[in-house]
Amino acid sequence: MREVSMVLWRVVCGLVLAAALLSGQPAQAQSSEKRIALVIGNGAYPEGALATPANDAGLIAQTLQAAGFDVVGARDLDTTTLRSTFREFLDKAAASGPDTVAFVYYAGHGLQFEGENYLAPVDARITRDADVPLAAIRLTDLVKPLATLPLKARIIVLDAGRANPFARSGQPLAGGLALMQPDPGALIAFNAAPGTIAPEGKDYSAYATALSEMIKEGGLPLDDLFERVRLRTSELTGGAGIPWQASKVQAPFLFFERTNAAPPAQSRFLDLRDKPIRDFDARDAYLAALARDSMRGYEDFLAAYPGDPLAKRVRAILAARREAIVWRESAVADTPDAYWSYLRRYPRGPHAGDARRRLTHFAAAFEPPAAFAALSYDVPPPPPDEIVYVERPVVYFADPVYDLPPPPVPALFLPPRPVYYVDLAPPPPPIAAFVLPIPIYHPVPLWVERPRYVVPPPVNIINANIHNTVVVNPTAQSVVVTNPQGRPEPPLPPALMGNPQAPAVPVSQPGQPGFVAGAQQLIQQHPAAAAALAATAAALPAAAVLRARQQQVRPPQGNPPSVPALQPGRQPALPAGPGQLRPGPLPQPNLPVAGRGPAAPVPTGVKPLPMPGALPAAPAQRLAAPPGISQPNRPVAAGPRMAPQAPQGAAAETARQAAAQRAAQQRAQQAGALQAQQQRAAQQRAAMQAQAAQQRQSQQRAMQAQQQAQQRAAMQAQAQQQRQAQQRAMQAQQQAQQRAAMQVQAQQQRQAQQRAMQAQQRSQMMARPHAAPQPARAPQHRPCPPGQPFCR
Numbered sequence: 001m002r003e004v005s006m007v008l009w010r011v012v013c014g015l016v017l018a019a020a021l022l023s024g025q026p027a028q029a030q031s032s033e034k035r036i037a038l039v040i041g042n043g044a045y046p047e048g049a050l051a052t053p054a055n056d057a058g059l060i061a062q063t064l065q066a067a068g069f070d071v072v073g074a075r076d077l078d079t080t081t082l083r084s085t086f087r088e089f090l091d092k093a094a095a096s097g098p099d100t101v102a103f104v105y106y107a108g109h110g111l112q113f114e115g116e117n118y119l120a121p122v123d124a125r126i127t128r129d130a131d132v133p134l135a136a137i138r139l140t141d142l143v144k145p146l147a148t149l150p151l152k153a154r155i156i157v158l159d160a161g162r163a164n165p166f167a168r169s170g171q172p173l174a175g176g177l178a179l180m181q182p183d184p185g186a187l188i189a190f191n192a193a194p195g196t197i198a199p200e201g202k203d204y205s206a207y208a209t210a211l212s213e214m215i216k217e218g219g220l221p222l223d224d225l226f227e228r229v230r231l232r233t234s235e236l237t238g239g240a241g242i243p244w245q246a247s248k249v250q251a252p253f254l255f256f257e258r259t260n261a262a263p264p265a266q267s268r269f270l271d272l273r274d275k276p277i278r279d280f281d282a283r284d285a286y287l288a289a290l291a292r293d294s295m296r297g298y299e300d301f302l303a304a305y306p307g308d309p310l311a312k313r314v315r316a317i318l319a320a321r322r323e324a325i326v327w328r329e330s331a332v333a334d335t336p337d338a339y340w341s342y343l344r345r346y347p348r349g350p351h352a353g354d355a356r357r358r359l360t361h362f363a364a365a366f367e368p369p370a371a372f373a374a375l376s377y378d379v380p381p382p383p384p385d386e387i388v389y390v391e392r393p394v395v396y397f398a399d400p401v402y403d404l405p406p407p408p409v410p411a412l413f414l415p416p417r418p419v420y421y422v423d424l425a426p427p428p429p430p431i432a433a434f435v436l437p438i439p440i441y442h443p444v445p446l447w448v449e450r451p452r453y454v455v456p457p458p459v460n461i462i463n464a465n466i467h468n469t470v471v472v473n474p475t476a477q478s479v480v481v482t483n484p485q486g487r488p489e490p491p492l493p494p495a496l497m498g499n500p501q502a503p504a505v506p507v508s509q510p511g512q513p514g515f516v517a518g519a520q521q522l523i524q525q526h527p528a529a530a531a532a533l534a535a536t537a538a539a540l541p542a543a544a545v546l547r548a549r550q551q552q553v554r555p556p557q558g559n560p561p562s563v564p565a566l567q568p569g570r571q572p573a574l575p576a577g578p579g580q581l582r583p584g585p586l587p588q589p590n591l592p593v594a595g596r597g598p599a600a601p602v603p604t605g606v607k608p609l610p611m612p613g614a615l616p617a618a619p620a621q622r623l624a625a626p627p628g629i630s631q632p633n634r635p636v637a638a639g640p641r642m643a644p645q646a647p648q649g650a651a652a653e654t655a656r657q658a659a660a661q662r663a664a665q666q667r668a669q670q671a672g673a674l675q676a677q678q679q680r681a682a683q684q685r686a687a688m689q690a691q692a693a694q695q696r697q698s699q700q701r702a703m704q705a706q707q708q709a710q711q712r713a714a715m716q717a718q719a720q721q722q723r724q725a726q727q728r729a730m731q732a733q734q735q736a737q738q739r740a741a742m743q744v745q746a747q748q749q750r751q752a753q754q755r756a757m758q759a760q761q762r763s764q765m766m767a768r769p770h771a772a773p774q775p776a777r778a779p780q781h782r783p784c785p786p787g788q789p790f791c792r
Contacts, residue, residue, distance in 0.1 A: 033152065034100045034455045037064045038089040039073035039538060040082070041436060042108030044122050047165040052201045053107035056159055056208035058427055058437035060105045061538040063212040065462040066444065067255045068454040069103060073436045073538030077547075078123040079137065084543035086142050090149075098150040101253060103157070104142070107208065110160025111136055112178035114354050115331030119160065129170035129353070139180075147183035153249045154186040155222070159207050161192030161241075162200065163394065171353030175394030178331075179324040182248045189226055189245035191233070193293075193317070194324040195350055196395045198233075198241030203426040206236035207243055213421050218256035218448035222249055227291045228269065231410045232417070234290060239313065239407040240398035244293065254451060262447035269413045278304040283408040286310045290407070295321060295379065309405045316402055319386035320395045322379050327351040329377055334358070340368035341375035345382065348391045411702055418442070419687065431474040433551065434544040435537050441470035446484065461491045461536045472536050479536060492535065 041057025043050035054075040061073040072092075077085060093102045109120035111132055118136035120126070126135050139158075146154050161176040179194035191207035192198040198207065210232035214225045226245040233243050272288040277300040280288055285304060289297040298318040302311055323346060330342040331354075339355040343366070346352060356366055382390075389395065389402065397404060420442045427437035444466055457463055461470055461479060468489055469482045481489045540548075 032099060032455050033451070033453055034096050035064075035067070035069040035103070035457065036089075036092060036096055036100060037061070037069040037071045037073075037103040037105070038085070039064065039071060039105045039436065040077060040085070040107070041073075041075040042077060042082075042106075042120070042122050044076040045109065045120070045124075045165075046122075050108065050162070050200070052203065052205045052208070053159070054430070055203055055427055055437055055439065056107040056205050057105065058538075059204060059208055059212050059424075059439050060107075060157075061436055062439060062441055062462055063215050064103060064105075065457070065460060065538070066441070066450075066466045067215060068450045068457055068463065070457040071538045072541050074434045074541055074544040075430070075436050076122050076434065077544065079121040079135070081541075081543045081547045082119070082121045083137060085541040086137070088541050088543060090142070090145050093146060093149050093151060096151070098152065100151050101153045101155070102146060102149075102151055103155045104146075105157045105159070107159040107205070109162060109164050109166070110139075110158055110177050111164055111166065112174055112176065114358060115178055115328065115334075116140065117158075117177050117180065119158075120164070120166070124166070126166035127169060129167045129173055129357070132167065132173070143183070143186070143188075147186060151185065152251050153253050154183075155189075155249075156182075156186065157189045157211070159191040159205060161190050161197050163197050163396075171357055172393040174327075174350040174354060175396070179328045180246070182246050184248050185250065187222055187226075187245060187247040187249050189229075189243065191241065191243055193242045193244040193320060195320050195327075195390075196242065196397065198243075199237055199398060204424055206233050206241060209421050209424060210236065210243075213418065215255045216418075216444045216448065217415065218262070218444065219254060219258035222253055223247055224269070225255070227273075227293070228414060230293060231287065231291060231414055234407055235409055235414075238398065239404065240396070242290070242293075242317065242397065256444060256448045257451050259447045259449055262445075265415070272413055277301055282308040282310055284413075286314065286408060287410050287413060289314060290317075291413075295325075310407070313397075313404045313407065315386055316389045316395075316397060316404060319382060319389040322382055322386065323349055323351075323390045325379050326377050327354070330355065330375060331358075333375060336362050336364040337373045338375045339364075340372055341377075344368065344374070346387075346390060350390060350393050350395060353393070412706065428472070428474050431537065433548050434540060438472045438474070438537050440472075441465070443467045443469055443484065458539075459492065459535075464492055465489070470536065 039057045039061040041053040041055070043053035057073060057075060061071045064071050072085075072089065074081075074085065089102075089104070093100060096102075106119055108122075109124075111118045111120060111126075113129070113132040116133075117139040118132055119139060120136045124135040126132055143154075143156060146156075158177060163175070164173070167173050174195060176192050176196045177190050177194055180188050182188045191205065198205070201208075207229070210229045213232065214220060214228050217225075217228075220228065223245075226243070226247075230243045230245075233241050269291070272284075272291040275288070277285045277288050277297065282305045285301050289301040295318065298314050298321070301314050302318070305311055326342060326345060327349075330338040330351075336359060339359050342349070342355050343352060359366055420440075425440060427439040430437050441462055446467055450466070461481070465481050467484060470491075471480045471482075472478075473480075479491045481491050483489050
């Protein structure tokens, strides 16, 4: 029996150990995560071009490429192309599998209409309010189908809360985007809180740079990342833009991981979430309420600091959020009673026009009847001091009418901003129509890595150089990659460039000029290197490639916003295919796509372009230039060609010398330019290091000052407590002494009363008459009974 028990015990221990080993396996052994992304930047609107959406989309696409996403991106899409691009992405997500994370980023104009959000293509013609659902694309047409797919997570980011120039007639449109609730497993983020708009940037929007910065920080879960994005955006815009997000993502997700070599975090961001708001001072309490971005957090601030100047800013934020919640509940109910209830609370609110449009749809009067079933909202009615902030169609926190105080800077709760984000240079012009701009890629720190369980995306130059700096010059057709030590590197290893037998791209040697790659040099030394530019940009959607081809075959009158104008001396560039390298045969762009009708046939005389995910087998094709326009560095077509006639005599020698001099001058100019660029890069790195050191020192001094202030406050509080304890002890002692004195006095009074009573009794006894003394009687003896000799 004992042996059987021992055997059973060993079996149980073995099962427990096996379970522990299985549970301790790394994440990559349990599942492999695939990442796909769609990035759109629309800015070329006829009503007024936007400066930042295309650049923002290029920056986010580049950041997602480094994080391991298979990115498809485009700019300035019209209605048909944008709708087809969404359909392509949904098909791609459906075929990716349940371990896929889908990321969608849209920058451009966004509108809200009767409780729905819409994305405006560049050809949208919205002259009055009723044109919105006809000319724009409803966001739920993308979000709802994406929610039905079995994916690990869905992240929808809209950088679209802007002042729009549309609908100048009809009922006014509410500003910004409408409040939404994400589906299970999804996160929705806006660049501005629901019902509000954000300011425009110069080269990039503050929201895009903050999002890129926090993604590259590494090790941040989704909620923490977007909370930090809100604080950074508020800091960069002076409180004019306050981002918003709502998440129902349950699966853990990290864009990047921090290795064991990462330095310890110096910020105290978690304090903003954990500590009660009343335990902060007013400035830090505002940052805590902003990080939490909840009705409860803002109300706690007003309860703790109702008279602080920042309370005015908090009331404006709270007013916009309360109105957005009331409107969403009214739009979800979608009844005349619901819209009457909204108008009763906000007769001149941002959504008053939407409410009246819906009442017109129900053929109901704008004024409610004497008795109707008012809607019971989840939030109480707004106090009188909030109404002033929402009595207009558009809520903008930088509006001079509000006169809000500037917000505090979260210096102690966010890490120092990287230097290259402080003055991020705009990207060069895009290489072709619809292609996203390619900014300078600044590397992530060496202690930040992609998670090992992420499925490697199609190879491109960015995701192969996440720790190197990548500079793309489309004009010179050059890609310069520099490692952290300042030495140039080849953009991609030869095997990844499509020619394993070819030698590596030459790099600079000590004392020689750095890596300079023009088109001819790349073609001569590496046959596939002409695709380096395409391998750096985000892949184009097939719909955008087809649209570009149609524009080339039938050019429209004038220069459309999405096609660069032809300049003298320059060739029009053909839109490159996707910028990603994949093995295997090239897909045919004119094949029908699943879920759609057959694509338009390739016009006669036009060579098919590579589709997303394919590498051009030859250098990028170009349109024939008009007569009289030179075509420098154009590759010579294969086949018979005329042999050049050799010059005779001195003329030939002079021509050779002139050509050699020009070549030497070009090489010297290229070497000088590259040397100057390297010097500027070295100076920039030194300045970045010095500024980072100064920021660290200032942050340490600030933390030390705050710690000293906290210590002083703690000592003062302790001394106050000691004084209060001493006062209580003295009061208790005085009370005890008073009680003792009272007891002594009471006893003395009792004794005096007793003495008085005794004296009174004696006086009474003395005052009584004395009786005469009676003579003493002799004792009488009774005779003893018989038989008793002794008796009394």
